[in-house]
Amino acid sequence: MNTIDAHALSALTNPIIIDVREPFEYVSGHAPTADSIPLGELVARVEELDRDNTVYVICESGGRSSQAVEWLSTQGFDAVNVEGGTSGWRNSGLPITKEN
Template identity: 50%
Template sequence: MSNGVKEITPEELLAKLEANEQVQVIDVREVDEWNAGHIKQAKLIPLGFLPHRIDELDKDIPLVMVCRSGARSNMATEYLAAQGFDVANMVGGMLAWPGEKEL
């Protein structure tokens, strides 16, 4: 599913977060999915709102896009990469997330 986009595994992201590396985790799922469980450090920006909220993202800090299975976050990764962001898609999405989930 890469289409040339950068990818990160859930385990790699978990290691970065545990090491307190500077990374922006953006969850592009819908509110009801977010409420069912999300990565504590993530920020919710549903995919459809991303173009309108792009100014909330810091171009100097790497981004990791997250969704349920990796498809929507792959689209978001392609879009943000085209806007000049350092961005990676978390493969497998929340279905593959090995860490704790915040409700």
Template identity: 50%
Template sequence: MTVREISVDDLAAASNSGEVTVIDVRNPDEYAAGHIPGAHLIPLPELGDRLAEVPTDRLVHVVCQSGGRSAQGAELLTGAGIDAVSVDGGTQGWTASGRPTTTG
């Protein structure tokens, strides 16, 4: 299965044009250190068991630190019938582009 990817710029544009769903699949300590504002934490090992928390009526953006785990998460969600994309570059790319993050 091929996972669709989008750039952090595409995610930022989508965020500016309306509500987007971002699932952060990193570990809780990584998320607490800094995450994309509005991102919902579901660590990758828990994602399969927490599918009920993921919206099925809109595109879901999956993010991790740099893009590896998010591709796995997007593949899992797509396999479950959820429209999902991996954010290439992840939170690291988001931060490097000068965009804000939230801690805690």
């Protein structure tokens, strides 16, 4: 499985980041450019993703995102798991966006 850490991801220009946590987790704080597609909705919403670009998948600690990356890879996506998830992002001192 392809992986990336939070610092390397934050250095990329316009990465496509999918946050697979539940909505209440997402609104409490997420990587600034991440879009919310909860893991339970991923199969139904997969057509929202761009197959021509790498998709970086994040959750809270890496468990759900690794499941999503495995499945997306079987669907032909170049999917990468974000090591340490949002907690790793937060603990690295990177910016977090909160929804009101």
